[in-house]
Amino acid sequence: MFIGLHELELHPVRFKVEIPAGQIEYDSKLTQASDLRAEGTAQLLNHSLGEIRVQGRLNVTVEATCDRCLEPARFPIENKFDLVYMPASTTNAGGEAEIDEAGVEVGYYEGNGLTLNDVLREVVLLAIPMQLVCSEECKGICPVCGQNRNQRECGCHEEAFDDRWSKLKTFRAELGPHN
Numbered sequence: 001m002f003i004g005l006h007e008l009e010l011h012p013v014r015f016k017v018e019i020p021a022g023q024i025e026y027d028s029k030l031t032q033a034s035d036l037r038a039e040g041t042a043q044l045l046n047h048s049l050g051e052i053r054v055q056g057r058l059n060v061t062v063e064a065t066c067d068r069c070l071e072p073a074r075f076p077i078e079n080k081f082d083l084v085y086m087p088a089s090t091t092n093a094g095g096e097a098e099i100d101e102a103g104v105e106v107g108y109y110e111g112n113g114l115t116l117n118d119v120l121r122e123v124v125l126l127a128i129p130m131q132l133v134c135s136e137e138c139k140g141i142c143p144v145c146g147q148n149r150n151q152r153e154c155g156c157h158e159e160a161f162d163d164r165w166s167k168l169k170t171f172r173a174e175l176g177p178h179n
């Protein structure tokens with residue numbers, strides 16, 4: 001769906017979409033694992049500056065690789081969003097965007113409007129957590145043998161742990177009886 005400036009000059013544009021997986025390209029480590037549902041409104045904030053504000057809510061499940069165990073994991077996203085887009089051409093002349101509202105993300109568009117899918121991609125990328133883990137309890141991969149410790153305890157991490165303790169004990173012994 002394309003949200004054109006000409007239409008926005010007449011009235012706010014409402015949208016309600018259901019986008020199947022595969023239509024929006026995210027970054028390389030993220031894929032869409034459910035339909036993406038979004039609804040909201042786009043409106044011109046200031047006719048002379050061409051600022052477009054897009055507000056709404058979005059609902060989707062994405063799949064990414066867990067940062068700890070490297071297995072695929074699903075992340076449901078249910079998010080309200082509020083983005084402001086400025087025409088790319090005004091940014092050079094006007095310097096920093098004059099939008100002080102806290103929590104509003106500012107993006108840029110070129111030409112005579114916005115593609116809704118681009119907006120929704122940005123909302124998803126902003127909503128995913130910095131660290132993607134399949135669960136808080138994920139034990140990750142053994143640094144020694146590479147075993148996924150959620151599937152099987154390999155046992156070798158305990159040796160490494162013991163080793164660290166024995167070094168510390170030696171160190172403390174060297175410090176003498178005052179410690």
Ligand SMILES: [Zn+2]
Binds near residue numbers: 067068070071134
């Ligand atoms: Zn994991």
Ligand SMILES: [Zn+2]
Binds near residue numbers: 142144154
């Ligand atoms: Zn191991």
